[in-house]
Amino acid sequence: MIENAIARWGTLVLAILLLAGCAEQTAPPAQVGPARRLYVANESSGTISMIDAAALRVVGTVELGTPGTHDLALTRDGKTLYATGLATGMLSVIDTAQGKILTTIFTGRRCHSVALTNDERHIWVVNIGENNVSIVDTKSHRILGTIPVGREPGHIRFNKDGQFAYVTLQEEGAVEVIEVATHRSVTKIPVGQRPHYLLPSPDGRYMWGGATGENFVYVIDTTGNRVVGRMQVGSTPQHLAFAFRGMIGPLAYAAAEKENAVVVVNANPQDLRIIERIAVGQAPSGVTADRTGTRLFVSNQLENTVSVIDTGTGRVIGSIPVGIKPIGMVASF
Amino acid sequence: MGCSTKAALLLVTAALLIFAAPAARAQVPKVGTAKNAIGVLLITRQDGTSVRLQGKGNQDLFEGDELKTGPGAQALIEFMDGTRVAINEQTTFLVRSRQDPTTGVTRILRLLIGELWIKTSAGPKPLEVETPVASAAIRGTEFNMKVLPNGQSLLTVVEGLVEFGTPFGTCPIRAGTQSVGERGKRCTRPAPTDVQPAIAWIQEVLK
Numbered sequence: 001m002i003e004n005a006i007a008r009w010g011t012l013v014l015a016i017l018l019l020a021g022c023a024e025q026t027a028p029p030a031q032v033g034p035a036r037r038l039y040v041a042n043e044s045s046g047t048i049s050m051i052d053a054a055a056l057r058v059v060g061t062v063e064l065g066t067p068g069t070h071d072l073a074l075t076r077d078g079k080t081l082y083a084t085g086l087a088t089g090m091l092s093v094i095d096t097a098q099g100k101i102l103t104t105i106f107t108g109r110r111c112h113s114v115a116l117t118n119d120e121r122h123i124w125v126v127n128i129g130e131n132n133v134s135i136v137d138t139k140s141h142r143i144l145g146t147i148p149v150g151r152e153p154g155h156i157r158f159n160k161d162g163q164f165a166y167v168t169l170q171e172e173g174a175v176e177v178i179e180v181a182t183h184r185s186v187t188k189i190p191v192g193q194r195p196h197y198l199l200p201s202p203d204g205r206y207m208w209g210g211a212t213g214e215n216f217v218y219v220i221d222t223t224g225n226r227v228v229g230r231m232q233v234g235s236t237p238q239h240l241a242f243a244f245r246g247m248i249g250p251l252a253y254a255a256a257e258k259e260n261a262v263v264v265v266n267a268n269p270q271d272l273r274i275i276e277r278i279a280v281g282q283a284p285s286g287v288t289a290d291r292t293g294t295r296l297f298v299s300n301q302l303e304n305t306v307s308v309i310d311t312g313t314g315r316v317i318g319s320i321p322v323g324i325k326p327i328g329m330v331a332s333f
Numbered sequence: 334m335g336c337s338t339k340a341a342l343l344l345v346t347a348a349l350l351i352f353a354a355p356a357a358r359a360q361v362p363k364v365g366t367a368k369n370a371i372g373v374l375l376i377t378r379q380d381g382t383s384v385r386l387q388g389k390g391n392q393d394l395f396e397g398d399e400l401k402t403g404p405g406a407q408a409l410i411e412f413m414d415g416t417r418v419a420i421n422e423q424t425t426f427l428v429r430s431r432q433d434p435t436t437g438v439t440r441i442l443r444l445l446i447g448e449l450w451i452k453t454s455a456g457p458k459p460l461e462v463e464t465p466v467a468s469a470a471i472r473g474t475e476f477n478m479k480v481l482p483n484g485q486s487l488l489t490v491v492e493g494l495v496e497f498g499t500p501f502g503t504c505p506i507r508a509g510t511q512s513v514g515e516r517g518k519r520c521t522r523p524a525p526t527d528v529q530p531a532i533a534w535i536q537e538v539l540k
Contacts, residue, residue: 144500184515
C-alpha cells in the first residue's frame with residue numbers, strides 16, 4: 001500500500017517536472033465573465049460549457065461531477081446560473097464569473113427543469129420522479145415548499161406577468177396551470193402526446209410548446225387557457241425559441257429532433273405556417289436566442305456541437321464543439 | 334525534449350496510474366447513528382437496500398437515507414454533531430445536507446409525513462426541516478415538527494428560535510409558541526402554548 005502510494009506520488013512529480021518546460025507555451029486561461037455568454041448543459045458529460053458568444057468558442061467548463069446536467073436558468077444580471085441534475089436530483093448554483101459551484105440543493109428525484117420567478121426571489125424546480133415542483137429561495141437556498149402537479153412533469157415556464165406557472169405533464173398529454181399567488185392548480189389543458197418544452201410568446205399572450213409524442217407545436221392562448229393552434233413541424237419537436245428574420249417576425253424556431261433541422265414557423269396563431277427549414281446537426285434538442293432575436297443557438301445531441309444561426313439570413317454561420325449530449329442552453333445577452 | 338513528446342510521456346504515465354490503481358468505491362458520508370427503536374425503524378439507503386433497527390443498537394446513518402416508522406413505532410437517532418432526533422410513529426423523512434460557501438454544511442431533514450422532535454447539542458448547528466409546504470431553520474434549539482397527510486405542518490418550539498418559512502414569508506417562532514404552515518399561505522402568527530403535551534410522546538424512546 002505504502003509502496004504504491006510512493007510510486008504514484010513519484011510518478012506525478014516526474015510528470016510535473018517533465019511538463020514544466022511547456023508552461024510558458026500554453027495560453028493563459030480566458031477571462032470567464034458574464035458578458036455575452038452562452039451556457040450549454042452537456043447531459044452525458046455532466047458539465048456546462050461556457051461560450052464566448054462573440055468569438056463562438058468555449059472559454060470555460062464547469063464540472064458538475066455526475067452526468068445528468070439538463071436544464072439551465074440564468075439570473076437577469078448574468079451572475080448566477082442554475083443547473084438541474086437528472087441523475088442526482090440536485091440543483092447546482094453556479095457563480096458565472098468564477099465558473100464555480102456555490103452550492104448544490106437536493107430538490108427531488110429526476111430534477112429536470114427550472115424557471116426563475118419574475119422577481120428572482122425563488123426558483124421553481126420540476127422533479128419528474130416526485131410529480132412535484134420545489135420552490136427554492138434564491139438567497140438562502142432553502143426549499144420553502146413544494147407543489148404537487150400531474151404525472152411526469154417536464155418543463156415549467158411563468159407567463160410574462162408572473163401570475164401563472166405552466167407545467168407540461170408528459171404522461172397526461174396536458175399543460176397544468178398553477179396560480180403563483182396561491183399555489184393552486186387552475187386547470188389542465190389537453191395539448192397532445194408527450195408535451196415537453198414550452199415558452200411564452202414575445203408579447204406574452206401565448207404559450208408555445210412541442211408535443212414530442214406527435215409532430216406538431218401547439219399554441220395556448222393564456223387569456224382563456226385553451227389551444228388556439230397547432231402546426232405540423234416534423235417528428236419529435238423539442239425546444240423552441242423566438243427570433244426575427246430581418247423585418248419579419250417574431251418567428252418561432254422549433255428543433256425537430258428526428259429531422260435534424262430547425263423549423264421556422266410564423267408566430268401569429270391566426271396565420272400559422274412554415275417559413276423555412278434550416279438543416280443543423282444530428283438530433284437537435286435545445287434552442288435559444290439572444291435578446292435581439294438575431295442569433296439562434298441549437299444544441300445537437302448526437303454531434304456534441306452547438307449550431308449558430310444568423311436569423312437574418314437563415315444560415316448556419318458556425319458550429320461550436322461542446323461536451324457530450326448537449327441539451328439545455330441559456331444566453332446572457 | 335519537445336512538448337508533444339512530453340505530453341505523450343505524461344499520457345502514458347497517467348494511463349499506468351489509472352489502470353494500476355485499485356478500483357475506488359463511491360463513498361457516501363456517514364452522518365450519524367440510529368440508537369433506539371420501539372417497534373421497527375426501517376432505514377433505506379439511496380441504492381435501495383434497507384436495514385432495520387429494533388430495540389437499542391448502533392445502526393449507521395448515511396447521507397441520502399430514508400427513515401420510516403410504522404404504526405406504534407418510535408425511534409431515536411443522533412447525528413455526529415450531537416443533534417438528537419426522536420421519530421414518532423408513521424413518520425417518513427430523508428437525511429440530506431447542503432454546503433454553502435458562507436454557512437458551511439447545513440443538515441437537512443426532509444419530513445414527508447409524521448412527527449419529529451429535534452434537540453441540538455451545545456453551539457450553533459445549522460439545521461433545517463423541510464416539509465411539503467414550509468421550511469424550519471434553526472441555529473441551536475429544541476423543537477417539534479408535525480406534518481399531516483395534506484402537508485399542513487405544525488411547529489412547536491421548546492427552546493431557542495426557529496425561522497419558519499413558506500414561499501410567502503418567514504416568521505421567527507420563539508420558545509413556548511406554535512405556528513402552522515399551509516400550502517399557499519404564510520405561516521401563522523406564533524401562538525403561546527404549553528409545549529410539554531406536544532413533546533410528551535418522546536419520553537419512552539429517550540429512555
